[in-house]
Amino acid sequence: MASAVATDFTNQIVYTDEVAEFSPEVVAEMESHLVKYPAERKRSALIPLLFVIQRERGWVDNEGVNFLAKFLQLEVTDVWETATFYSMFNLRPVGRHHIQICKTLSCKIMGEPEITDHICSKLGIHAGETTADGKYTVSLVECLGSCGTAPMMQIGFDYYEDLTTEKVDKIMDSLK
Ligand code: FES
Structure with a gap:
């Protein structure tokens, strides 16, 4: 890691x-x-x-x-x-891309643990950590109000919904 x-x-x-x-x-x-x-x-x-x-x-x-x-x-x-x-306020420095994964019930049931593991293992960090280059922070947060499209995450101000590991790969490839 x-x-x-x-x-x-x-x-x-x-x-x-x-x-x-x-x-x-x-x-x-x-x-x-x-x-x-x-x-x-x-x-x-x-x-x-x-x-x-x-x-x-x-x-x-x-x-x-x-x-x-x-x-x-x-x-x-x-x-x-x-x-x-509010989890939208960062009380510590975060990476250029702040990946906030919803960990609440609907997202949890619909696959949040697999999504979190996938993202963390791609980045080589645990949830709550920032990559050494300061580019990514991964946080687990409470319901982001998009339960009908679980599992979901927020990066910056954008929502990404109905996540699969394949979709996550595409999203992360698009981050500069
Ligand atoms: S439970 Fe994940 S958005 Fe509501």
Whole structure:
């Protein structure tokens, strides 16, 4: 099996009071999200703003969370509560292609274990790990809401459904 980077994020986060900095353009983008919500409910903008943090920083990091807490006048723990609840937010660095395989009931019954084994063995890593070249991360996640086309996975923002090992090979060959 190829070498891989351990990705248990709880072992990797170095908690800090440092606050991330963003360009005026990115701050303006964040403000454009904020105005969609009532002034007394700034917290409602947390999810779109966490997506901005993730896009700009590559993942939702401690400095980015500190920025959002300040920006929204929330406690840091309020931001972490949301960031840690949703699997769509990466709390650790991920590879260029983040392969999220649904492990919940319909997908499990319809072949998720075989799909996961196939992908992991192609990449030489276990679920939860990133390849040494930083190109791929494989994660097992809860239901992605596409149970009728199980087994399925998400790569980036795209869904891949009714998976078979042959289909997975084609999908992975198409990733640059
Ligand atoms: S169980 Fe896999 S998408 Fe719902």
